[in-house]
Every structure is written in structure tokens, then in C-alpha cells.
Amino acid sequence: MKVAWKEIVKFKTRYLILGTIIFLISLLTMTISGLANGLSYDNASLIKDLPEGTFYMQEKSEDQYNLSHLDEKKMNKIREAAPEATFLSIQMGELENGNKNHSVVFVSTTNSSLFPKVEEGEVILNNSIMAEGVNQGDDLTNSLLDNKLTVEDFVDQQKFSHSSIAFINSTDFQKMYRTDTFQIAFVEGDDTPKFDGLTQYSNKDFLNTIPSYNAEQLSLNMIVIFLLVISGMLFGIFFYMINVQKLGTYGILKAVGMKTSALFKMMWIQMIIITFISLILSIGISQLLTLFMPEGMPFLLTIESASIMSLLFLGIGFIGATLSGFQISKVEPIQAINQGGV
Amino acid sequence: METLSINKLVKTFKDGNKEETILKGIDLELSQGEITALIGASGSGKSTLLTVVAGLQKSTKGKIIFEDRELTEMNPTQLRAVRAKRFGFVFQHAHLVQFLTVQEQLQLMVDTAELNWSKKKREEEIKSVLQAVDMWSHKDSYPDNLSGGEKQRVAIARAIIHQPSMLFADEPTASLDSKRSIEVIELLRSLSKERNHTVLMVTHDTDMLKYADRTVIMKDGVISES
Ligand SMILES: Nc1ncnc2c1ncn2[C@@H]1O[C@H](COP(=O)(O)OP(=O)(O)OP(=O)(O)O)[C@@H](O)[C@H]1O
Ligand SMILES: [Mg+2]
Numbered sequence: 001m002k003v004a005w006k007e008i009v010k011f012k013t014r015y016l017i018l019g020t021i022i023f024l025i026s027l028l029t030m031t032i033s034g035l036a037n038g039l040s041y042d043n044a045s046l047i048k049d050l051p052e053g054t055f056y057m058q059e060k061s062e063d064q065y066n067l068s069h070l071d072e073k074k075m076n077k078i079r080e081a082a083p084e085a086t087f088l089s090i091q092m093g094e095l096e097n098g099n100k101n102h103s104v105v106f107v108s109t110t111n112s113s114l115f116p117k118v119e120e121g122e123v124i125l126n127n128s129i130m131a132e133g134v135n136q137g138d139d140l141t142n143s144l145l146d147n148k149l150t151v152e153d154f155v156d157q158q159k160f161s162h163s164s165i166a167f168i169n170s171t172d173f174q175k176m177y178r179t180d181t182f183q184i185a186f187v188e189g190d191d192t193p194k195f196d197g198l199t200q201y202s203n204k205d206f207l208n209t210i211p212s213y214n215a216e217q218l219s220l221n222m223i224v225i226f227l228l229v230i231s232g233m234l235f236g237i238f239f240y241m242i243n244v245q246k247l248g249t250y251g252i253l254k255a256v257g258m259k260t261s262a263l264f265k266m267m268w269i270q271m272i273i274i275t276f277i278s279l280i281l282s283i284g285i286s287q288l289l290t291l292f293m294p295e296g297m298p299f300l301l302t303i304e305s306a307s308i309m310s311l312l313f314l315g316i317g318f319i320g321a322t323l324s325g326f327q328i329s330k331v332e333p334i335q336a337i338n339q340g341g342v
Numbered sequence: 343m344e345t346l347s348i349n350k351l352v353k354t355f356k357d358g359n360k361e362e363t364i365l366k367g368i369d370l371e372l373s374q375g376e377i378t379a380l381i382g383a384s385g386s387g388k389s390t391l392l393t394v395v396a397g398l399q400k401s402t403k404g405k406i407i408f409e410d411r412e413l414t415e416m417n418p419t420q421l422r423a424v425r426a427k428r429f430g431f432v433f434q435h436a437h438l439v440q441f442l443t444v445q446e447q448l449q450l451m452v453d454t455a456e457l458n459w460s461k462k463k464r465e466e467e468i469k470s471v472l473q474a475v476d477m478w479s480h481k482d483s484y485p486d487n488l489s490g491g492e493k494q495r496v497a498i499a500r501a502i503i504h505q506p507s508m509l510f511a512d513e514p515t516a517s518l519d520s521k522r523s524i525e526v527i528e529l530l531r532s533l534s535k536e537r538n539h540t541v542l543m544v545t546h547d548t549d550m551l552k553y554a555d556r557t558v559i560m561k562d563g564v565i566s567e568s
Binding site: 002003006007009010011248249252253254255256257258259262333334336337338 | 423429441512
């Protein structure tokens with residue numbers, strides 16, 4: 001430990017450069033993954049906030065929830081097997097307030113503790129609509145609906161497909177879209193029944209049926225993976241270069257009887273020290289960044305995902321450093337002795 | 343009583359399909375506390391003998407017995423342990439660790455030799471060895487700030503701090519001017535006598551021979567007593 005630290009102190013500049021690069025890369029990685037996570041919430045918090053369970057849609061809808069119809073017969077069959085099942089429908093639409101249009105996603109559900117309960121003629125809105133000048137008690141209209149919808153309440157962070165959700169009663173929903181069915185069934189828990197003619201989805205599978213969700217997450221996750229790989233390679237290259245310069249020293253230390261494992265330990269400790277400091281800084285700064293992010297920028301970096309990413313960085317740094325450390329095990333003391341040096 | 347005995351030692355180098363036998367059956371006994379100087383023409387195989395005996399390269403044939411154990415039968419891990427605990431090395435160049443102070447170089451050696459000394463004992467030993475090589479006042483200096491002779495004195499301190507039984511020195515004074523050479527060799531001799539190290543020292547310099555108890559000559563792959 002002490003020897004490893006002594007070297008860092010003696011060759012400050014070298015290690016400072018490595019630390020700075022790791023810091024910048026990990027900060028970038030955390031920011032991007034915060035963005036990915038934020039976007040995913042912005043896209044589908046309606047689904048993401050649900051407990052783990054199973055979604056059911058008609059098989060012939062081919063993964064498109066708005067083509068799925070669960071009629072009374074199917075609903076009863078599901079209720080028989082899972083009495084706590086919730087049924088829901090989702091549809092893009094608009095609400096008018098005076099002469100102003102607000103695009104929303106209408107969601108109607110059967111009675112369930114998982115979603116707010118809305119009476120006929122009422123609407124519960126995601127609170128970002130408030131910023132657009134809608135207040136509690138306002139009467140909103142929709143061209144497909146004869147009656148008005150009164151704003152009953154606001155809820156926090158309920159979004160689907162990047163739009164604010166408007167929870168409405170199923171009677172209003174069915175009037176608007178001229179239907180008498182629900183689209184989707186949701187059953188909580190991991191021991192859920194199977195039904196003929198219905199496809200099952202885990203929460204994650206269901207999220208992936210939202211077209212924009214998949215594309216967004218895939219590209220952002222690719223960037224994160226690339227950054228992780230790059231940082232691993234950086235560790236490898238950097239320690240390789242440092243090790244090459246130290247091969248003479250390693251050879252002599254081996255000659256006088258130092259274990260190869262002790263030399264590896266020294267390198268690992270250095271790698272951990274550098275990565276640890278860089279990560280602490282980048283976690284701190286990325287959290288600070290959230291304070292300065294413009295309103296409405298979807299950014300969500302929990303301590304959990306930051307810690308997972310930190311562990312990944314440590315793991316990858318470890319692999320990079322270890323791979324480059326194979327030179328250490330190959331050093332022959334005798335060569336070092338013949339080469340001269342300090 | 344001999345500490346180390348070498349028996350019909352052969353070392354052959356293979357270079358592609360060319361074979362060259364450098365050591366052609368060496369017999370040599372080193373007695374406890376004795377300083378043996380090894381001389382011979384350049385390329386005669388002095389360094390080869392020293393490094394084979396010290397377990398830094400493999401022998402081709404023959405036996406090396408050290409403190410009743412056969413080094414030639416040992417695996418690399420066992421050899422490493424013998425080097426760490428029982429051997430000390432001084433090379434032509436000091437080969438100090440660049441980022442450690444004089445004092446820390448010795449601490450590292452104490453750790454390497456796996457001596458479970460108390461903190462107090464370790465400090466005392468390091469102080470006494472550094473005082474013996476007259477480097478105590480430089481205990482916090484880095485190698486970059488030391489002269490060649492000073493570095494070599496630190497290297498000697500590092501070679502003896504863990505109280506080894508054998509000391510191997512390959513031209514320890516070759517990189518120094520004659521005045522410093524004499525200082526270093528005198529130091530090596532007095533410390534070895536005081537601490538009862540068995541020394542095998544390769545040298546080019548005939549002025550150094552008077553500091554040895556005996557001189558052996560390497561010629562044509564074999565050794566003869568002078
Ligand atoms: N690894 C090796 N492979 C092939 N040949 C080697 C190897 N090491 C040494 N030799 C050869 O063995 C011979 C003896 O080398 P060695 O270094 O032991 O000589 P030396 O007596 O120490 O010489 P000097 O006084 O110049 O240091 C030389 O001819 C050298 O080329
Ligand atoms: Mg030589």
C-alpha cells in the first residue's frame with residue numbers, strides 16, 4: 001500500500017493525467033447514463049413505476065397495444081385466474097383549454113390501487129401541464145367528447161411516450177374512442193397465469209414495445225458501453241506504458257526475491273486509488289450538475305446507478321491493468337541486472 | 343564449514359541450433375564468513391556462474407548445495423524464497439527503486455524477506471545499517487539526488503539489511519572511480535566480516551583482490567585456485 005502510494009506521489013504528473021482522463025470519461029458516462037435513465041422515465045414512467053408483473057395483450061395485435069382488444073369474455077377469464085388484475089387503455093389525444101391545445105396521453109384503468117381513481121367527467125393530469133396554464137377546477141374539452149372534463153387533481157411524473165398523462169374514467173375513454181374494450185391487462189407478481197390467445201410481457205418487454213423507448217435506450221446504452229470499454233483500454237494502455245518504464249525495477253525487485261504477486265498488488269492498489277478518487281469526483285460533480293440542468297431536461301442519476309457504474313469502472317480498470325501486467329510476470333531478473341540503471 | 347558447495351556445474355546456452363557451453367563442470371566450496379573473489383577474462387562466464395548459483399538462472403547439469411538444501415532441485419517459488427531470505431545482492435549498478443527514499447528501500451527489503459520484525463526492531467536495524475554505510479544523514483533522499491558511490495553504499499545496505507547468509511556481488515565497484523571503489527570495497531569487507539556473510543564477488547579490478555580472503559580464476563569454463 002505504502003510503496004504504491006509513494007510512487008503516485010513521486011510521479012504526480014503521470015498519475016494526475018490518468019486520473020483526469022478517468023474522471024472526465026466517468027463523468028461523461030454518468031451524465032449520459034443519467035440522461036438515458038431520465039429519458040426512459042420521461043418516456044414511460046407510467047410503466048416504470050409499476051411493480052414487477054405481467055402485461056397481457058391480444059396475440060393478434062402483434063405487440064401494438066392500441067390494436068389489442070380485451071372484450072368482456074377475456075376480461076372475465078383473466079379475472080377468474082387473477083382477481084387483482086388491472087385493465088388499462090392508452091391513447092394519444094388532445095385537451096383544449098379555451099383556445100389552447102395540450103397534447104396528452106389518455107389513460108383509463110379499472111379500479112386499482114396502482115392508478116389514481118377518476119370519476120366520469122373528471123381528469124387527473126400530470127403536473128407539467130400546470131406550467132402550460134391549466135389549473136385545478138378548469139374545464140377542458142375534447143372534440144371527440146360531448147361533455148367537459150374537470151381538472152380534479154395533478155400527479156407527479158406520470159408520462160408515457162414523452163407526453164403527459166391524462167387519467168380519465170373508462171366511460172369517457174370508451175365514448176371518445178368508440179370502443180367497449182380495454183387494451184391491456186396487468187397482473188402484479190411473478191407467479192402469473194397464462195391464457196390462450198394472449199401474449200405475456202414482463203415490465204421490461206412491455207417497455208420495449210414502445211417504439212421510441214427501445215431506440216433511445218439502445219443508442220444511449222451503446223454510448224455508455226463504448227465509454228466503459230474505452231476507459232478499460234485506457235487503463236490497460238496507461239499501465240502498460242508505466243510498466244514498460246518500470247520493467248528494470250521489477251526485474252531487480254524479483255532478483256532480490258520480491259513476489260510477482262506483490263508487484264501486481266502494487267499496480268492494483270494504484271489503479272484502485274486513481275479510479276476511486278476520479279469516481280468520487282465525477283459522482284459529486286454529476287450530482288451537482290443536476291442542480292444546474294435546465295428545467296425540463298430529463299436527467300435522473302440515482303446513487304444506486306452511480307454506484308453500479310462505479311463498480312463497473314473499477315472492474316474494467318482492474319481488467320485493463322491486469323492484462324497490461326502480464327509483462328510483469330514475464331520479466332526475467334537477469335535481464336534487468338545486465339541492463340544497468342539507477 | 344562450507345555454506346555453499348558447487349558440484350560439477352554445467353551451463354549450456356542454446357541459441358537457435360547453436361549450443362555453447364560456458365560452464366564446463368565447476369567445483370567450488372564457499373566457507374562461512376569467507377570472501378571469495380572470482381576473476382577471469384571478459385566473457386569467461388563469471389556473471390553466468392554467479393547468477394546460476396544465486397538461483398537467477400537455471401543450471402544445465404550439476405549440483406548446488408546451500409545450507410544442506412539442493413538449490414538445483416528447487417522450483418522457482420522456493421528459489422525466490424531463498425533469494426529473499428538468505429541471499430543479498432550487489433550489482434554493478436545500484437538498481438535502487440526510483441520512487442523510494444533510502445530508508446524506504448531498506449524497509450521494502452525487510453518486507454520482501456518476510457521478517458516479522460517489530461516496528462522498533464526494524465527502525466533500529468535500518469538505522470544501524472545506514473549508519474554503518476554512512477548514509478544515515480541521507481535517509482530521506484531519493485536515488486536521483488545521490489552520487490554513484492552513495493547509491494552503491496545504499497545498495498550494500500539493502501543487500502545486508504535482512505541479515506542474509508550469502509552475499510553475491512557482480513563487479514560492485516566497476517561503475518565507480520578508484521577512490522570510491524576502495525571506499526565501497528572496504529565497506530563491503532568490514533561489514534561482511536562483522537556480520538559473518540559469505541561473499542562471492544566477481545571483479546575485473548586486481549586492486550580489489552587484496553580485500554578478498556581467496557581468489558579463484560575462471561578460465562575455459564573451469565575454475566582454478568590462484
Ligand atoms: N542468455 C545467454 N544466451 C546466450 N549466451 C549467453 C547468455 N548469457 C551469457 N552468454 C554468453 O556466455 C558467455 C559468458 O558471459 P558472462 O556474462 O558470464 O561473462 P563474464 O565473465 O561475466 O564477462 P564480463 O567480465 O564481461 O562481465 C559470453 O560469451 C556470453 O555471450
Ligand atoms: Mg559479467
